[in-house]
Amino acid sequence: MSPIVVSPLRFTADIDAMRRFLELLGLRSRIESESGGWLDMVAGAGMVALHSAATSDSGGKAGETRLCFEAEDLSTVAARLLERGVRDVAIHDEAYGRSLTCTDPIGDPVSVNGRSDDLYGYRLHQATPDERCKVMPVRFTEPQGPYASFLEALSLTRQGEPNDDYLVYAGSGDTGKVGLHQVYADELPIVPGPAAVHLTFETTEPLDEVAERLQGHGFDATVTREDFGSMLSVTDPDGRECQVHEPVAAG
């Protein structure tokens, strides 16, 4: 089975500003629509897709990020999801290619976009990202609950030791990660929406260096030492908090 790539979708008020911001973290543009309004950027593992909130036909709000994936062979992904009891699995055509949708254990739609050789209306860039930076969106749900099985049905595997508050699942072949975080009482750092995730990254680059680079471009990056490791926090151009973490220990 071809690897499934973690590819969260961010709806943004300003694609160019988000692109420049993500470039500071080490991501690079891969494919963008000639008409504007859509762009994807690759990281050392995983990718982030940017969609103009103004042209969203699914109600995407600026700052909202949704859990999405990309895969070459959607039929195989669909067969595996069906076999594992995932609901509402369907593959359909879109103008930009084919897409698989299914319903996650929370009841939200999650998409897996297929790769298309037909790049009509799109520009392909030679993307050389900083290999140290990996995409790791975080979904707020019970880490030991049914979401873990859903990610396993998508061929992601658990990393690290079991933890009541937080678990990380990684795609095979270094294709990005998904964090599952216990819901907490304070306001969650997400814009509510279907399959909402917190846009988060992991890097082996020293966080102080990342912070310095971001500060040099006017961002309010701060590094804190938490009990789980060091973490960089920064407000992105959509006004949302974005985090960059030290890697979690592999189990």
Place this chain on the structure above:
Amino acid sequence: MSAADQTKMPKAQFNVYLPPDLVKSIKHCAIDEGTSLSELVERALSHYLTSQGKEAR
């Protein structure tokens, strides 16, 4: 990738078999018009029904 929302009516999936070249042309047309594939096909089929003196129910 698409124009503003058309209607808020519930949608149903509609699977048909078409020649690959026609599928490709329709997809390219949707991209040129900045609309979704579903919106473009909906408009084309509604237009056809109207031209035949029939209304979409």
